[in-house]
Amino acid sequence: MNNKPVNRRFSIAPMLDWTDRHCRTFHRQLTKNTVLYTEMVTTGAILFGRGDYLHFNHHEQPVALQLGGSDPESLAKCAKLAQERGYNEINLNVGCPSDRVQNGRFGACLMAEPTLVADCVSAMKAQVDIPVTLKTRIGIDEQDSYEFLCEFIDITHKVGCDDYIIHARKAWLNGLSPKENREIPPLDYERVYQLKKDYPHLDISINGGVKTLAESITHLDKIDGVMMGREAYANPFILAQVDQLIYGDEAVNPITRHQVVRNMYDYIEDEMSKGANFWHVARHMLGMFQGLPGARSYRRHLSENGHGKQADISTMEKALSFVPE
The missing domain is CATH 3.20.20.70 (Aldolase class I)
Incomplete structure (x- = not known):
């Protein structure tokens, strides 16, 4: 607690x-x-x-x-x-x-x-x-x-x-x-x-x-x-x-969008091992690249391929490939 x-x-x-x-x-x-x-x-x-x-x-x-x-x-x-x-x-x-x-x-x-x-x-x-x-x-x-x-x-x-x-x-x-x-x-x-x-x-x-x-x-x-x-x-x-x-925290380390998404991989795999569907987590990440080149392809790939039982981290990696790092 x-x-x-x-x-x-x-x-x-x-x-x-x-x-x-x-x-x-x-x-x-x-x-x-x-x-x-x-x-x-x-x-x-x-x-x-x-x-x-x-x-x-x-x-x-x-x-x-x-x-x-x-x-x-x-x-x-x-x-x-x-x-x-x-x-x-x-x-x-x-x-x-x-x-x-x-x-x-x-x-x-x-x-x-x-x-x-x-x-x-x-x-x-x-x-x-x-x-x-x-x-x-x-x-x-x-x-x-x-x-x-x-x-x-x-x-x-x-x-x-x-x-x-x-x-x-x-x-x-x-x-x-x-x-x-x-x-x-x-x-x-x-x-x-x-x-x-x-x-x-x-x-x-x-x-x-x-x-x-x-x-x-x-x-x-x-x-x-x-x-x-x-x-x-x-x-x-x-x-x-x-x-x-907002909080004046100067100790913040810069992080890229791709890093943020990949930082979720352990969590996604842990949740999937407990019975969660990949889409349950991935749906919240659709807006991650809003306004950037490749964002539409990223969203489309996740939306079209993220729902089934076969969807996993490789689905996210493929989606990320549409957005330049």
Whole structure:
């Protein structure tokens, strides 16, 4: 167990079907300081599911578990289990707008129930010593005033939540798909900046639309942390500069894209020996050469040949041959 404190200056967003342990292992080849998040895991899956939904590799640390749920007792049980397993942070999802999540009474719809969220935070904090954080939106539906956001912060902070990750868009709970909710409601970074001014004692990270490290550095002049989402997944080599540019780590050794991919070979072979399919890991590496000559051929070869039982390290080596070193 290694529940060491985390520096949330830069993190990668929890993304369903994307940020699994294979993805996080890959991202950890590129950055040692970035805080990595699990996909959202429901309390029901952890407590009653047939699989081990808390499994992660300790080389992924620092890693945070994102929970989905709204029952304080169940969340408290899951938080305790997660701390025992070595997670560095527990994050409650108060931002996902999907119908499935709403029907389970968790995600963004919980913004309308700040007292319930406070009860959830309080119950979890009573069971763990690691940070309990909230990832939320700036508002939902017609409840999108700055006062509404501040009331949510006030009520949840009273029970000891000091760390917030704010997706700088409101969520429309009816009428927009999750994808549309990431794109259609306008970004309002200024509202998150104002929140930090009004609550300087809180640790506030910003999320939504961040595509470059230059943008991240600009945000960090005004708030405590930046959470990058899809850009980190689609163009992962951007992470190779995070330790130096964001964390000021001058001891970073330059690494090439080919080296990063080959550094994954032992992990891939170990996972395959345990029954994993090559594609389970390789799919997260499709964007490694984005924008470079040969990138399309690299992606095509992996996509066409990486799924079957015969796919292995030689499949990746062939894909790499399309991209000049």
